[in-house]
Amino acid sequence: MFNFNWLSDLSNSWGRFFIILAFIAPLVFAFTMKKSYIYEGAEDNTWWRNLKLWVLLIVAVQIAIYLYF
Amino acid sequence: MLNGIDYLIVLLYFAGILWMGYYFKNFVHTSTDYFLAGKMLPFWAIGMSIVVTDIGAVDFIGLTGQAYRYGIVVGNFDWIGSVPAMILAALVFVPYYWRAGVFTIPEYLGRRYNIYVRTIHACVWLLILTLNLGIILWATGVMLSELMGWPIMSSILVTAFVVGLYTILGGLSAVVMTDVVQLVVMFIGAIAVLILGIWQLGGWSAMVQKITSLGPEYADHFSLILSPNKNTPYPWTGIFFGLAIVLAPAYFIANQTIVQRSLGARNEWHAKASVLWGAFLKMFIPVLFVFPGLIALGLIPGIEDGDRAFPSLIKHLLPPGMTGLVFAAFFAGLMSSVDSALNSAATIWTKDIYERFIKPEANDLHYLRVGRIFTGVLLVFAVLSAPISDLFEGIYLYIQTIFSIFQGPTLAILLLGMFWRRTSQWGGLAGLVGGICVATILYMFKESLFTIDDPFLYIAFWSFLSGLVIATIVSLLTRPEPLEKIRGLVYGLVLQDNELQTKLRKQLDEE
Numbered sequence: 001m002f003n004f005n006w007l008s009d010l011s012n013s014w015g016r017f018f019i020i021l022a023f024i025a026p027l028v029f030a031f032t033m034k035k036s037y038i039y040e041g042a043e044d045n046t047w048w049r050n051l052k053l054w055v056l057l058i059v060a061v062q063i064a065i066y067l068y069f
Numbered sequence: 070m071l072n073g074i075d076y077l078i079v080l081l082y083f084a085g086i087l088w089m090g091y092y093f094k095n096f097v098h099t100s101t102d103y104f105l106a107g108k109m110l111p112f113w114a115i116g117m118s119i120v121v122t123d124i125g126a127v128d129f130i131g132l133t134g135q136a137y138r139y140g141i142v143v144g145n146f147d148w149i150g151s152v153p154a155m156i157l158a159a160l161v162f163v164p165y166y167w168r169a170g171v172f173t174i175p176e177y178l179g180r181r182y183n184i185y186v187r188t189i190h191a192c193v194w195l196l197i198l199t200l201n202l203g204i205i206l207w208a209t210g211v212m213l214s215e216l217m218g219w220p221i222m223s224s225i226l227v228t229a230f231v232v233g234l235y236t237i238l239g240g241l242s243a244v245v246m247t248d249v250v251q252l253v254v255m256f257i258g259a260i261a262v263l264i265l266g267i268w269q270l271g272g273w274s275a276m277v278q279k280i281t282s283l284g285p286e287y288a289d290h291f292s293l294i295l296s297p298n299k300n301t302p303y304p305w306t307g308i309f310f311g312l313a314i315v316l317a318p319a320y321f322i323a324n325q326t327i328v329q330r331s332l333g334a335r336n337e338w339h340a341k342a343s344v345l346w347g348a349f350l351k352m353f354i355p356v357l358f359v360f361p362g363l364i365a366l367g368l369i370p371g372i373e374d375g376d377r378a379f380p381s382l383i384k385h386l387l388p389p390g391m392t393g394l395v396f397a398a399f400f401a402g403l404m405s406s407v408d409s410a411l412n413s414a415a416t417i418w419t420k421d422i423y424e425r426f427i428k429p430e431a432n433d434l435h436y437l438r439v440g441r442i443f444t445g446v447l448l449v450f451a452v453l454s455a456p457i458s459d460l461f462e463g464i465y466l467y468i469q470t471i472f473s474i475f476q477g478p479t480l481a482i483l484l485l486g487m488f489w490r491r492t493s494q495w496g497g498l499a500g501l502v503g504g505i506c507v508a509t510i511l512y513m514f515k516e517s518l519f520t521i522d523d524p525f526l527y528i529a530f531w532s533f534l535s536g537l538v539i540a541t542i543v544s545l546l547t548r549p550e551p552l553e554k555i556r557g558l559v560y561g562l563v564l565q566d567n568e569l570q571t572k573l574r575k576q577l578d579e580e
Contacts, residue, residue: 007306008297015294015305019149022313026156033160040164041337049338054345055156061352062152069141069293 019066023059030055075393082254082397083231086247086404090235093243100436103240104172104416106333110245115330115339116346118248118405121255122326123151124354126209126403133382134375136362140290142303143362144355148293149308151351154317159344161560162322163331165487167340169558172332172420174325174483179421181486181558182497189501191421193475194325198414202407202451209403210455225455228403233448236408237441241333244408251401252350258391258398259357265386266364279367290363302523311526315533319476323483326413407451415444470512470525477529478504481536485544490559492540493547500540508532 030038030052042049097103135143171177175194179187206229210221235243270276280287289295297304321327321344334340365378368385372378383395419440428435482500485492511518511528519527 012292012294012296012305015296015309018309019294019305019313022149022153022309026153026160030156030160038341039338041339043338049342051160051338051341051345054342054349055160058152058156058345058348058352062148065148065352066293069144069291 016066020063023062023066027055027059072389072392074390075396078390078393079397079400082400083227086250087231087234089247089250090231090239090243093235093239093246096242097238097240097437100419100433100440102242103437103440104412104419105329106240106242106245108333109335110242110330110333110339110343111335112339112342112346114245114249115334115343116350117252118245118330118409119327119344119347120350120354121248121252121401121405122330122409123351124255124358124402125205125406126399127205127212128358129399129402130212130376130379132358133362133365133379134377136359137366137372137378138362138375139301139303140287140292141355141359141363142289142293142295142301142308144359145293145303145308145312147351147354147359150312150317151321152348153313154321155344155348155351157318158321158328159341159348162483162487163328163340163344164337165558165560166328166332167334167337172329173417174323174328175417175421177558178482178486178497181555182482183494184425186482186494186497186501187421187425190479191417193471195414195417195422197472197475198326198410198417199447199450200454202410202414202447203454203457205403205406205410206451207455222456225452228400228407229448229452232404232407232411233445236411236448237444240440241329241412244412245330245333247408248405251405254394254401255398256353256357258395259361261391261394262361262382262386263357263364265391266361266368266382269386270364270367276363276367280363283366283370287366290366302521307521307524307526310530311528315477315480315529316473316526318484319480319529319533323476323479325417326409329413329416411444411447414447415440418443473525473529474505474508474512474532477508477531477533478502478536481533482540485537485540486558487560489544490552490555490561491544491549493544493550495547496540496542496544499543500536503539504532504536507535 033052038051039045039049047053096107099107101107132143166174166177169177169180171180173191175187175191178190206225207221209228210224213219213224214221235247239246267273267276270279277291280290289299289301294305295301295303297306331340331343334343361382362375362378365372365382369378369381372381383392387395419436423439423443424431424436478501481504482492482497485500486497508528508531511524511531515524515528518524521527
């Protein structure tokens with residue numbers, strides 16, 4: 001049980017699925033946050049200071065990497 | 070291996086770093102300036118500092134060596150093993166630490182739970198950071214001695230002198246701003262190796278073809294997901310449950326050396342953005358430090374000791390001048406790890422131990438002096454204790470074991486404390502102590518409980534789960550914390566009014 005042997009029958013595709021899910025979860029979480037919380041403390045509300053877009057960019061690159069390798 | 074121009078580059082690098090450290094001395098007037106850079110740091114500097122702090126000199130050799138042996142799967146540590154955790158840290162934990170106005174993670178835990186949780190956490194961190202310093206210095210000294218024939222103690226003393234000087238004088242500002250230069254130097258050095266290597270191999274496709282044709286054992290060298298049935302230390306189950314779910318969040322949420330930089334941000338947006346910027350830069354680490362291992366395998370197959378891959382690659386690839394740059398990058402990795410450990414240990418000692426138990430009512434200048442003196446004492450201790458690391462082969466393993474035993478339960482009580490307001494102070498204490506006990510028992514019986522040699526990823530997961538369950542049960546059996554105590558410390562219980570928050574903090578400290 002401690003070795004997760006019960007998961008050994010799952011294919012690598014399931015592994016990839018879980019890992020991609022681990023990237024999507026924080027992305028969804030970020031997009032549920034209020035705009036005021038995201039911009040809290042920012043000097044202005046220009047589009048590039050929207051941290052949701054930063055998260056989107058990072059997650060998109062990571063998902064592409066895990067789909068390729 | 071090095072010639073005149075290489076030595077000149079390394080010397081110039083040392084002189085530049087020393088000058089920068091000395092310059093930032095002018096900005097240190099209070100303990101907040103020293104420990105939190107006067108809360109003036111911009112996001113881009115903090116993000117770069119977070120990344121370079123995470124990559125040590127030993128990683129140059131270690132990561133490349135592991136990639137040579139196991140392939141691109143090692144990149145998981147910087148991708149799934151960092152990025153989701155950093156996003157969570159950036160958007161949830163760091164803003165709450167920043168709003169709480171704390172200097173250290175133990176201080177946050179003390180406010181959320183009680184003094185016992187704070188003290189246990191502070192003492193364990195202090196122990197880990199102190200012992201680790203000597204080990205980092207010794208391991209790098211040994212590496213330089215083997216590669217270059219330099220005397221071990223000379224390398225250690227020169228590094229300790231330079232790092233000590235700028236860290237003692239300039240505090241966190243000097244640490245972060247020298248880290249920025251160190252990251253640039255490291256990236257330039259690594260990019261040079263990457264470009265020259267891939268060019269010599271005839272491009273990416275040629276490299277893949279060359280490596281996979283080496284034999285069936287190299288078939289998975291370009292796969293990030295490995296089956297648990299394979300004989301590998303990095304099956305996807307361990308990577309997902311141990312690394313992504315537990316160790317990575319614990320590292321980026323509960324690690325004082327990482328979080329302290331963001332606490333020095335000039336405002337809340339910069340604190341959040343710094344960790345996201347760090348996550349973006351972190352995505353390049355496997356490209357710069359794991360791919361060279363694959364390049365070495367393509368160019369020089371058959372090296373028996375993977376740790377020789379990086380030095381062999383430098384010898385094989387780089388012209389004079391570039392070798393000096395890579396060595397400067399190597400020192401940058403060493404110095405960034407040492408300066409961060411020194412500064413964080415000094416902060417924990419001064420804020421969580423000295424100010425709390427030894428001299429609570431002293432003025433700010435006194436704490437600034439204590440922080441500087443402790444940094445110096447710690448460095449002398451690290452230099453003197455460095456050779457001892459050689460006497461006990463297992464000491465490095467012991468430190469890593471203490472670290473991994475501690476991380477799962479710490480994450481459990483931080484998550485519960487931040488997301489569930491019902492978590493009580495006794496639940497937090499029981500979760501931390503109980504989780505540590507479970508992890509220790511699992512380590513003691515690891516031969517009979519686990520099928521792989523070093524099951525630290527699995528132990529981290531089970532100790533995290535135990536901490537979570539114990540903290541939940543004890544919390545439900547004990548009295549909930551009053552709302553006034555946890556306001557501003559729990560997600561959803563936001564307190565934007567700084568003046569009110571300071572008043573509340575003072576009131577709680579008095580209690």
